[in-house]
Amino acid sequence: MILFFYALIALVVAAGVAVAIQYDSGYLLLAYGQTTVEMTLWVAVAVLAVFCFAVWLLFSFLRRGAKLTDRLGSLRSERRAQRARLQQHRGVVAYVEGNWQKARRLLQDAAHDGEGPLIGYLLAARASQRLGDDKGVVQALSRAEHCGVRADVAVALTQAEIQIERGQLEPALATLSRLRSRADRHPAVLGLLARVYRGLNDWTGLRELIPELRKRSLLADNDLASLEELALRGEMRNLQQAGDAAALKQWWRQLSKGDCQAALLRDYIPALLAVAEADEASNLLRQAIKMEWQDDLVLLYASIDDSNPQKQLSTAEGWLKEHGDSTTLLLALGRISLRNELWGKAREYLEQAHRVAPSAAVCFELSRLLGNLGETDAAAAYLSEGMQLQGQQLPSLPQPRG
Template structure:
């Protein structure tokens, strides 16, 4: 339909021009002494239009002829760019397909051809990393940094990843520090540094980075809590030989990062250092805030401190936690240590009725040995040995 309208328009235009020329009686007089020429105005207009078209064609042809070398060069450059883009598309596709050997081969070809050599070297380094070939990766990283200094941050990130995978954590931390000097820290670099600092055992740095990532919503709260818990426990373990440092660390620890597992680790460290009274007070305060059966068990294993006050304190917990075998076991142990045979036996037998744990039977066996009831002691020793074999 659109073509038909154009045809009709052209015919109408032709008719209009024809009618205008028919009624045009003008003429053009050309004088060039001693010559004179007289032509119609219509013919003069036609000659002018024809001369314009011929001149345009000649000039256009000359322009195209003169620009031919430039156009050929641009054509070749365009073909080279298209080929380069195609090559990089192949490299990226092969990387995602997991065909790392072919990806590295393609990237090597692109680098040798001078097609964005820095980027080609970076892609080859990534392929070498996936193939676990650190020497090739390092060589490609050096080429990439040499070809284009702007790729230095990317090279350092790849180098740090390589060092972490090879468990060279100190070297990974060094690479990330150089990265920070160049471009600052970002989320991916912080996550990588978190792994490297964990490998180095720099638990104070682990805590700092984990808190920062959690603040930026870059770590799940559960994962952040587990990482911080492990860091705190390792820091407590490193301070087990110095009571003052251990207690100072506990005081400085944020309350929101506390947990029953961390409380047990701190209480065990206090007991190892012989600070039984401090361990007693800490466990009692912790249990008043949050009940934890394992911490109660640790409370009963503490052999130092004032046993009488500890037994009295545990008796206060008993009405609210009668069905907790660990509390009954702790009371039995403390009464046994105080040579309160009758109370110890009643608590231990109550714990055994709730949970036939091996440790309960061993405590009963010790009790019966202390009270010269060898047959009953042997019965519990055999039962404990049978439970141990079943557990294995």
């Protein structure tokens, strides 16, 4: 219907033009310098129409050519991006498989073609690290820095991890310290800092980091407790090695009561003894045993060379009311009696412990005591029994007869 309408209009226009031409053909003169061109008006109109049609046709061809060029360019870009994606995929697979040389080449090519450049350069840096190519690491990280506004954090974290793997802990600490203020947004900084502090034996730094690790739930509660205990033991060891008794006791008083001190008590007592604080160790153990009876603490109490061994003995004898059948307590009393040079009392406690439950430690103590008292046969018998209880008895072999 529309085509018929257009055809009707064209016929009407043609008829009108034909009538106009018959009525008056018109006259057109064009002059330029010595040149003149003469034609009828309607010929001039026809020439102008042809010219306009030619111009329209030319622009139409140019526009279509531009669209074709854009399509070709888009097709090339798409194919290039597809090739880059394939290279990146193959590069990641090679990286996981440990083919570092191939992985680095594919990842760098993919990054150069614009497919995930930051990821590509970061993994390429790690592959260079595996290859021991320090120059390659620097080049890959340098290119990664120019991949976006937030690339600096990812680059710094990758650099710190590589430094840690190389054992360059102090440079890694410097790198991570610059990112410490961004830990709220990048918790991985704290995890890496914990590794660096452990490697540097910076127990104070590690201990100060634990509240932040706990706040952001970066580790399980058990792992955090183990890490905190490790840091505290390290601090205590450093104070012990420094020989500063006052600083060591002040450090202990600042610890939280309960689980923290209970877990460290067995290490703290030897630390006190190492800095000549035997009386402080005795007092602390008396308090701990009063709160909760533990056999190993009783033996530890008996091993202390207290400045007042009489008080030490009377305190331990006071525990007999509730723990009179404890072989551990009887052994401890025997040893404390030896420290008081009460040979008869020491023998009584040790023999009573042997009657309740013989053990290698009790037998060896009796053997040593009786040997020094001149009872060599009894000492030899206890020594043999102690070796058997300890699992060190001699095999049955023929022996010469006297």
